[in-house]
Amino acid sequence: MLKNYLKIAWRNFIQKKWYSFLNIGGLAIGMACSILILLWVQNESSYDTFHANADELYRLTAIANEDFKAAVSPAGMVEELPDLIPEIKSSVRLSSPFEALFEADDQKFKEESIFFADSNFLDVFTFPLIKGNPKKALAQPDGIILTETAAQKFFGTTNALGKTIKVDNKDVFTVTGILEDIPTNSHLQFNIIMPMSYYAKTHSDLINKVWDSFNFYGYFQFQKNAISSEEDLSKMVYRINEIYTSRNEFEITFNLQPLKDIHLHSDLQIDVPGHGNIQYVNIFLIVAFIILIVACINYMNLATARSSKRAKEVGLRKVIGAGRRQLVFQFLSESLVISFFSLILAIGIVFLLLPAFNDLAQKELVFQMGDSSIWITLIIIALATGLISGSYPALFLSGFKPVRVLKGRLKLSKYNLLFRNGLVIAQFVVSVLLLIGTMVIYNQLNFIKDKNLGYNKSNLLYIPMEGEIWGKMDALRAALTQNSLTNDFSIMSDLPANLVTGDFDIHWEGKDPNQQILFPSVRADENFLNVFQMGLLNGRSFSRNSFENNDYIINETAVRIMGMDVENVIGKSLTFRGDKGTIIGVVKDFNFKPLQYAIEPLVLQHGKRGSLTVIKTAPNNIENTIAALEQIYGSLNPAYPLIYNFIDTNLDAQYKGEQQMGAIFNVFALLAILISCLGLYGLSAFMAEQRFKEIGIRKVLGANATMLVNMLSKDFLKLVFIAFVLAVPLAWYTMNQWLEGYAFHIELQWWMFVLAGLIVLTVALSTVSYQSLKASMSNPIKSLRTE
Structure with missing residues (x-):
């Protein structure tokens, strides 16, 4: 019996090559996407599990x-x-x-x-x-x-x-x-x-x-x-x-x-670099599941759409004694055969795409053929895909009444059409969701890249203080000042990009003794505000020879927390880490931590020494500036090679995880749309075939190609519109939740939703219109010659 089922499945596969290609291609792409995502998720979830005492640490x-x-x-x-x-x-x-x-x-x-x-x-x-x-x-x-x-x-x-x-x-x-x-x-x-x-x-x-x-x-x-x-x-x-x-x-x-x-659940500051994010893992797990379901929906749609082609086969089998259970088993066997064919093709796709995916995700993922757990997972995926995709077609096809089928009176119920339309809507809800997600992530990353941080981050080059430089800061300062390429510089303790310092030991006039607030700080020289082009709201910057005065500059947030205002805070005393001094200026708030964090109170201290030197270079003179620095550094610190970096590069590196997520999200969004369009292409082709004679009659009666394309396309476009309406609130809620993770973020705009809808509509229209136009251009004599 099983041999017979497999033989029938193979014959159907060979006879309907295009239909089989759409089914296997859609399932293979869906499986390959899911396997790649699962490899990534497995890697992210496996961090630190190799330690023998991991559960006790x-x-x-x-x-x-x-x-x-x-x-x-x-x-x-x-x-x-x-x-x-x-x-x-x-x-x-x-x-x-x-x-x-x-x-x-x-x-x-x-x-x-x-x-x-x-x-x-x-x-x-x-x-x-x-x-x-x-x-x-x-x-x-x-x-x-x-x-x-x-x-x-x-x-x-x-x-x-x-x-x-x-x-x-x-x-x-x-x-x-x-x-x-x-x-x-x-x-x-x-x-x-x-x-x-x-x-x-x-x-x-x-x-x-x-x-x-x-x-x-x-x-x-x-x-x-x-x-x-x-x-x-x-x-x-x-x-x-x-x-x-x-x-x-x-x-x-x-x-x-x-x-x-630690790797996935650390939203902590002053942490070791390179952490993942459990939110991204959950998102991609959902995406993997959704893409697989989208591929299964393709199979269901095409199988039920072609039901009339299998109706007489079902009727004959029932007449000669086949029960419904046997027929269900037969059709499930066919879907499982296609599923396992798809799995073999998917594994090949994974091997081809894994190097590119590793490059995209910045990982070293390996598809280990000898790992039994991977094969068990793949077999479970193939079985689940085959059973899910084949379940409804099997139940639907096995339910045909033999008398009606053999008399040629097969009429599909409105419930079948409703279910099939529901599947198409579900596919395009996913496509719209992923497209909106892609747009929001892209715009948030652009917002991060372009946001005014409160200072000019362009053309700022920095070098660390190492070796003999520690004892030659006056000489370094003099050498940098004398060279026109390097004389716009500042020496400081930390970059204002991701401050990790902070102290509770701060006191001012009128402070509540029970109030405990952490104040980050930077020790910088008198050039700091000018080099970074920061706005001074009141007071003055540090003077060249006032290192011993304990002068302080604070930001707007610090002024608010101290219960004062920008106009009257100048001249007030401030004691920080036991050093009593005077507030001489208020700097406009600027972002000195990643944009996930709100701006905190900040204290700038005047310091002659520091661990970093930042040089503002002319846009067209960067190479010459680096050459000048190498000469200065080489003469003062010959034992150390010059190491330099740029602040904007440093800032971009803080959002590496988001950039990778955005890139991966883009790829899988496009693949989900591709899978949906494969199914829509097959479905529209089959619908055009079903209405072949109707098209011929309409052409004979004077219908032109535009009218016929409109007739064949409008039903599908209605489904895409319904999918758009359903996807918008889901996308709004999901992306709003993601954006809440940033203290500074974009606002969701209506055009993001409309653009995603238009893209999906255009792709769907192009897919359906091709088949509709092809059917409308056919010779009506071919469709009417048997009438």
């Missing part, structure tokens, strides 16, 4: 002022909590990632994303050493751990144990371990780890074991089953907060973040 995070959530914690607190809470098996601290200059075998390399880590780092985290002893690798202050890639780069071999490296032209370190390259699905990405005991020689937080300065990432490994439920986690968090409150006056709330949640 948590990161300590902090919340201040309810809105300021940070990934960092105090060094002393992380070190001492295991002694106060027995359930904590061990703790490990990591510094913020930093850059350094390394010299090995007479070659120099500038490296990024280096961490200082406690000596038990390799006990807590599962980063396997291929050479060295994990218990001792970070035990000595002059030890250093390299990954395979770093060792190969520095020494040309991974057999580098015991070799020496000079760091920042000063201290010499011995290679005590070689790590396997860090998996791409780790939230910690690095090539070099240095011992915290070396950092503890100079860092005051580590020397004094402070509980009130937030500069380190703190991780705890808990005893097995110490936290086995949400209730256990809440109790542990309560105990940690109780201990902190008993030792500090600041109102800080701490949380424990599961290690596996």
